[in-house]
Amino acid sequence: MSDKNTSVKESGENILNNKKADNKVFYVSLAVVFAIVGWGLLSPDGFGKAANGLYVFLRDTFGWMYLLSMFFFVLVAIGLACSKYGKIKLGPDDSQPEYSYVSWFAMLFSAGMGIGLVFWGVAEPLNHFVNPPMGMAQAGTPQAANLAIKTSFFHWGFHPWANYSVLALALAYFQFRKNAPGLISNIFTPILGEKGVNGPIGKCIDILAIFATVAGVATSLGLGTLQINSGLNYLFGIPANTVSQIIIIVIVTILFMLSAVTGLDKGIKFLSNLNLGIAFTLMILAFLLGPTIKIINSFTNGIGQYLGGFIADSFHIEPFGDNSWLGGWTLFYWAWWIAWAPFVGTFIARISRGRTIREFIIGVLLVPTLGSFLWFAVFGTLGINLGEGIAQEAIKVTETAFFVVMSKYPLGMIISFVAVVLLCTFFVTSADSATFVLGMMSSNGDLNPSTRKKIIWGVVQSLMAFALLLGGGLKTLQIASIAAAFPFAIIMILGCFALFKELKKENV
Template sequence: MKKLTPVFFISVFIALAFILWGVFAPGNLEDTTGAIQGFLTEQFGWFYLLAATGFVVFAIFLVFSPIGRIKLGKDDDEPEYNYLTWFSFLFTAGMGIGLVFWGTAEPVMHFFDPPTAENIRGEDDAAAVALRYSFFHWGIHPWAIYAVVALALAYFKFRRKSAGVLSAAFEPLLGDRIHGGIGTTINVIVVFATVFGVATSLGFGAMQVGGGLGYMFEGLENTLTTQMIIIVIITILYMISAQTGLNVGIKILSKANIYLAAILMLFMLFSGPTNYIMNAFTQTLGSYAQNLIGMSFRLDSFSLDTGWYEGWTIFYWAWWIAWAPFVGTFIARVSKGRTIREFILGVIAVPTIFAGLWFSAFGGTAIHLERELGTNIHGVIGEVGEEVALFELLQHFHPLGTIMSGIAILLIASFFITSADSATFVLGMQTTNGSLHPPNSVKFIWGIIQSSTAAILIMSGGLEGLQTAAIIAAFPFTIIMIFMIISLMKALRTEKIPPRKPRKE
């Protein structure tokens, strides 16, 4: 415990203060954070849109720039992990549990409530727009946000041999001041966003597992007691995993996630309307590319009704930015030895394609069933919640649907474990001055804080307020990211660009 920094103690104090606020005044927490978040999205939606798109442009610039040949490490360093392991890490830490949660629900919700700026001329247009915006919200933009943070951390940690904390990326701009109050503030914001972002995801994950179990076992209700039991079991499992380190627990579970997700997606692809799914994927991919610039800047300002975009696009951009410190730190840790070009292409392109296939398979099938068979998945979402959309869809594929529901629950639980495990690792790094192997005792403390936060706030009803509090942290962190890019470019200008590799004859 000798490695603990002031960031640890300040962050623990803030976390406990917010937990107590959520326990004793959940309504006040939700109202207060909701008012702040509402103000930010209404008044600064343009800022989130410009910033997120700016991160995409910066990432594309690095891919095509000679800078892309620079390695994240020494010039002779080789990647620590093969492509399969590396991609499984990206998938697990980035948004795996979110894809399972929203893969069915979001396209269906967009189908029945499309963006107001789109000229919808019937169900065909509504279906096309629903999938296109699902691709948009889970595609290039979020992964570019993650890539920017991860790149800065990996570059300074592995090439400049700086501490593996976010404040270290500001040394070219701030010099030794990163070791003072400014650096501590940056790192506390990182820990704040990570703790509360992951804790709320754990809470919603527990609700989805409970909803799935309720679908599978008649008489088992998704009650508060059920959710508490799920959190306790998952906590025990991920704490065991956390003690084994990055190369055992997280690595094994990340690969298991990929296999389970592939099984589930292949089942839906071949049991569902296969031709429709692949046609939808192909067409939506083209439509997404064609409309990317317009969607990136769209707020529907001239209709004076920006509610849809504030509730979806801007909310998502803020949520991805809030998650960027956690995901970026984890991705940076597993990306040593890759060139900047290889890193950005891997972090952005592969997950974007996979997410598109996922939404086409599950969201596309759900929309197809709603239109062709008159199913009521949308009605169930409105009555019960988004967490049961996947299980409602799987019920239409007897007799294997029940088995697939079981696999889906296993996948959610596995994502649950790896997300929490990854977060304890990141929190351990950020509060021990960037140690690549944070002490198990520190990871244990953060693991207990995360699970306790989720459990207490589910019981008190303050979970959504805390989720909003985490997203509020995205506003200052967006500004931090902008200056991080400036600092990174200042450092990259001093680099000697490696020569191109000669082509093989």
């Protein structure tokens, strides 16, 4: 190892030693989270107007930046995988991966998409089928159907996973190869130096990361609770009300806290493998019971359309026309994925020690993307195949769209029941992954955070989800977290350059 590499390694160790007794990030983060929730509960209208106003301003003024940033992340990921740096290991040269491919894919997929796929797998394609993007097709036609599948592929394809992969790669590289603490601020050691990373700028980056994680996950937990409640109501007549939602949150909180406390190798790994098995079973069932040939054709055609329009779609924004659809879908998704990057990136980095950069990018970019394509091809086609009338009925309430469509097919009740089980396991896995990551972020990057901090963050997440569910502020919190995470687009771009700067010192 060169003298420069040794100095960075020593710098990382110094940062870790300097931060061990420093709990400021933990306490300030808790204060920020409670202040935001308090504002949302005490003055929901004021909070909603402020959050929405900021988001609309950022979307309308900087929509181009979201598009350019996400495409830049795709270029960086593919470029690194194809470069001479691809053979560098995320750890010492003799390190080996901690997890098998199956467990690794299962964990990163569960943390990265999970509950969102069940929530939107039917609902998004049907929305585009009934209301084609930017008036590019007539509603309910074969052209609208093709466009619906292609658009869903685009929103859940390479862009979000490239966004996750560049941050996760930088974190894993500095964490395992340079022995720096597992904090996002430490990516910037080559640019800011030890003093800058250990000072106010570094702490602000870490606090912002914690807020984005708590807000994003709490929103997803709230939406997951609504869909689980809707599914149970649809299947078993269990009332869809506050009492049911409280019971669901309490039960799931107990489950994910047990999982988080047992650690990464037992709880999270086991549940992620279980998720993968249930999701695969659900998809095969739907594939066999639905219009099988149409599903295969949708998958094939969707990939062709997706790849064929990739560049144009990546940069598509109307300079003279109406961008309301783009703002409500593509730009909203791009901002949402960036808001989720601190959480998902930190978690993926933590489980990727010992893999090469090339192996890491292929695994994080290609495998989950193909999984998402299969999911939308199967469930999107099942919904579209029923026609425009059923599609309009299904999308009236997003939480029940999946169950409305499944009820029209043989064994639909069984598929719906399996989906509710999958929602629960995805719910638990997302929550305990986030609890683990928040423990790391607020413990100076400790790879095995204390049970106490994991419990605190687990309780905070659930209370936040519940409070905002009661106050009707889930959507508002989602918008607030996206607006607050806007700086992360800039942080991630700078992080890429910091990674390049450090990679140049490698002997390859």
